[in-house]
Amino acid sequence: MRLFRRRFKTPDGQWQTIKTWSVRVSVRGRVQEVSLGVRDRRAAEIEAGKLVQHAELDAVGAGDPFRKHRATPLATHIADFKTTLSARGVVKKYLADRIDCLEAFVEWANVKVLSDVDLAKASAWIADLKARPILTSDGQPTGVTLSPRTVNRHFQALRQFGLWLVRCQRIAFDPFAGLVPQNEAIDRRHVRRSFTPHEVAKLLAAARRRPLKLAEKQRTRAGVSEPKRARLVALGGARAAIYAIAVGTGLRRGEIARLRWCDVDLERARVSVTAASAKSRREQSVDLHPNLVEELKAIRPRGAPTTDLVFAKSVFPSIRTFWADLARARIPRVDAEGRVVDFHALRHTFVTWLAASGAHPRTAQALARHASIETTMERYTDVRLLDLRGTVAKLPVPTLDRRAKTRCAPTPAENPLSLPLSLSGATSLQLVAPRAQEPREVEDAPDRQASRKYAQGTATRMERVMGLEPTTFSLGSRLPEVVTPCSDATSGEASRPLSPPLSLDPRTANSIRLARELLAQAGSASDPTALIAAARLLLTPAEASDSGIARNGAG
Numbered sequence: 039m040r041l042f043r044r045r046f047k048t049p050d051g052q053w054q055t056i057k058t059w060s061v062r063v064s065v066r067g068r069v070q071e072v073s074l075g076v077r078d079r080r081a082a083e084i085e086a087g088k089l090v091q092h093a094e095l096d097a098v099g100a101g102d103p104f105r106k107h108r109a110t111p112l113a114t115h116i117a118d119f120k121t122t123l124s125a126r127g128v129v130k131k132y133l134a135d136r137i138d139c140l141e142a143f144v145e146w147a148n149v150k151v152l153s154d155v156d157l158a159k160a161s162a163w164i165a166d167l168k169a170r171p172i173l174t175s176d177g178q179p180t181g182v183t184l185s186p187r188t189v190n191r192h193f194q195a196l197r198q199f200g201l202w203l204v205r206c207q208r209i210a211f212d213p214f215a216g217l218v219p220q221n222e223a224i225d226r227r228h229v230r231r232s233f234t235p236h237e238v239a240k241l242l243a244a245a246r247r248r249p250l251k252l253a254e255k256q257r258t259r260a261g262v263s264e265p266k267r268a269r270l271v272a273l274g275g276a277r278a279a280i281y282a283i284a285v286g287t288g289l290r291r292g293e294i295a296r297l298r299w300c301d302v303d304l305e306r307a308r309v310s311v312t313a314a315s316a317k318s319r320r321e322q323s324v325d326l327h328p329n330l331v332e333e334l335k336a337i338r339p340r341g342a343p344t345t346d347l348v349f350a351k352s353v354f355p356s357i358r359t360f361w362a363d364l365a366r367a368r369i370p371r372v373d374a375e376g377r378v379v380d381f382h383a384l385r386h387t388f389v390t391w392l393a394a395s396g397a398h399p400r401t402a403q404a405l406a407r408h409a410s411i412e413t414t415m416e417r418y419t420d421v422r423l424l425d426l427r428g429t430v431a432k433l434p435v436p437t438l439d440r441r442a443k444t445r446c447a448p449t450p451a452e453n454p455l456s457l458p459l460s461l462s463g464a465t466s467l468q469l470v471a472p473r474a475q476e477p478r479e480v481e482d483a484p485d486r487q488a489s490r491k492y493a494q495g496t497a498t499r500m501e502r503v504m505g506l507e508p509t510t511f512s513l514g515s516r517l518p519e520v521v522t523p524c525s526d527a528t529s530g531e532a533s534r535p536l537s538p539p540l541s542l543d544p545r546t547a548n549s550i551r552l553a554r555e556l557l558a559q560a561g562s563a564s565d566p567t568a569l570i571a572a573a574r575l576l577l578t579p580a581e582a583s584d585s586g587i588a589r590n591g592a593g
Contacts, residue, residue, distance in 0.1 A: 039063050039090055041082055044073075061086040065093045107208040108153040115152060116140050119202050127319065139195035152209060157216045160196055164217065167192055185227040186220035193219050231377035232390040232420035237369050238285055244367035245277040245355075272337075276353040277363070279333050281384060287324045288388035288406050290317065291381050295354050300344035307331050311407075322407050357381070389418035394425065 044056045059082035060073045070093070074085045095101035107115075116137065123133050143149075146166065147159040167189045171179040200212035233241070249270040253262050262270070283294060287309060296315040303310070307326040313319050326334075334348070355363070360381050364371055372378050385406075392402040393415075403414045 039086055041079065041086060059086075061089060063090050063093060065090070066097050103207060104210055109151055112144055112149055112152055112155070115203065115208065116144070116199075118206075119199055122202065135191065136195045136198065139192045140199055142192070143196065152203070155213050157213055160214050160217060164189065164193060168220070186222045186225050187227070189220050190222065193217055229377045230383045230386050231373060231379060232387040232423055233285070233369075233379065233383060234423065235391075237367070238281075238387065240367040241363060241369060242278045242281055245281055245363045246274040248363060248366045249274045249277075273353055275337060276349055277355050277359070279337055280349055280355065281363075282333060283330060284381065284384035285387050285391075286327045286330050288385045289324065290385060293317075294349065295347075295351070297348045298344065299338065299342060299346055299348055302334060302348060304331055304335060316407070318407070318409065324405070324407070355381075386418050386420065389414060390420040390423050393419045394423060 040062045041059050042062065043058070044060055045053050046056070047053055057077050058073060058075055059077070059079065060071060061082070062069065062071045063086070064070075072089060074082045074089075076082050076085060092101055092105065119140070120133065120137050123136065143160070143163050146163050147155075149155050149159065167184055168186075170184055172182050172184060174180055196214040196217060197212075200209075200214035203209045204212050250262070250267065253266065253270055280294060283289060284291070289297070289309070289311070293311055293315045296312075297309070301310045301312065304326075307328065309324045309326060311322040311324065313321050316322050338348075357380075361371065364379065369379065371380075389402055389406050392405060393399075397405075399411055399415055402419075403411045406414050406418060408414045408418075
């Protein structure tokens with residue numbers, strides 16, 4: 039390695055020395071002379087040492103693979119990126135938009151080489167775009183900033199360029215990976231709406247009649263000749279057919295314009311979209327409505343070659359022609375809510391009509407030829423044209439008849455295990471058989487009769503009166519044969535007598551007699567279970583123990 043300063047000879051024969059240092063290195067027999075671009079000798083020695091180190095590492099395959107690309111001008115990388123997109127066959131408009139966004143970033147950030155690009159500069163550029171006002175045709179600011187969708191176009195260009203750099207191994211990491219897209223939902227400037235069936239009918243009628251009406255208005259004196267009248271009628275019919283195909287198939291404007299007769303199968307009612315015409319660059323097909331099949335048969339010329347366009351360029355409506363047809367049909371381009379209608383709104387109408395007809399979302403996605411079902415459901419479906427109220431009305435919601443008598447609980451005859459007990463009309467008690475002693479088969483009783491038979495054998499098991507005394511079941515376990523269920527009090531039938539009769543001492547019998555007299559005043563004298571409960575209430579614990587109605591030793 040040798041440092042030196044280059045010398046050159048001037049036109050007058052004098053030798054002059056360049057102020058910057060250069061280095062001559064030899065790596066594996068290969069001599070190189072490189073200008074270091076520094077004037078200080080110490081700095082030149084450091085740069086020369088790095089150059090020699092990099093050259094030796096590259097010679098053995100251990101060098102930095104990204105060092106050369108970092109020093110390459112950024113314009114060279116953008117040119118290579120453009121070549122890659124062109125080789126992929128993208129649309130020219132898309133390609134020009136991507137390159138314009140990248141060049142705008144390079145100019146704003148004043149970056150020269152790839153090593154100058156970082157996340158901070160990209161974020162500052164996106165922030166500047168968000169605050170940048172829209173200019174008029176004469177360059178005056180309008181006071182309205184760029185929409186989030188426009189800002190996202192520049193964001194997508196940076197992200198795509200960063201991913202391309204990583205895939206091509208020109209940089210170790212994506213410098214734009216930290217950028218976040220803008221939320222387009224909060225500020226949508228161009229919101230399309232779908233046509234109603236009535237508006238579509240008016241648009242087709244206006245497109246069919248407008249060419250002839252316009253010619254008749256312009257030639258009020260001379261009139262319209264028959265050959266010209268026939269051409270104008272055919273022109274109006276072709277425009278109406280174009281709008282009908284757009285709203286009946288969901289084909290895009292460019293796809294309809296490039297449609298040939300060989301792509302239309304009228305026998306199978308299907309239209310094939312070639313990969314060159316499709317947005318996804320894949321072969322696709324769309325089914326035709328029977329009405330569209332008849333319309334295409336009517337407008338097809340006799341003996342027309344299969345390679346001819348279905349709609350010639352001379353009859354295909356331009357944007358201004360579509361606007362004129364809207365005005366003729368008295369359909370506003372912008373509604374009261376700021377939503378617009380254009381030619382692509384016919385495709386939105388097709389998807390909305392699919393949803394309104396009850397088509398499955400996956401079916402709508404397949405017919406719309408979308409890669410994502412979110413695009414079909416969120417962007418192309420106009421919820422306002424759907425019959426939301428009618429859909430809710432179809433739900434099987436049960437009717438609520440307040441006049442019907444609803445029984446919230448079974449009567450005593452249906453469930454003898456739960457009997458109300460009223461004393462002098464002041465206190466309401468309930469006797470419930472203990473759950474621990476109930477067999478599980480009661481839940482599986484096939485009908486009410488079987489449930490009653492089961493209840494007749496288990497009605498004597500009673501729980502204590504809640505809040506009055508401790509739990510005891512001695513009376514039900516020791517006298518299982520003395521209690522029989524009674525008929526429903528509302529049926530008017532007499533209560534069944536106790537069989538066999540109770541064998542009790544005179545004091546207990548007197549207590550039961552007193553209880554019967556008390557219950558007779560409350561209307562429950564026909565209920566033997568209530569009589570025993572009343573007797574238990576009248577007896578003291580010691581008297582109950584002497585009379586044989588002890589409660590498992592509980593005092």
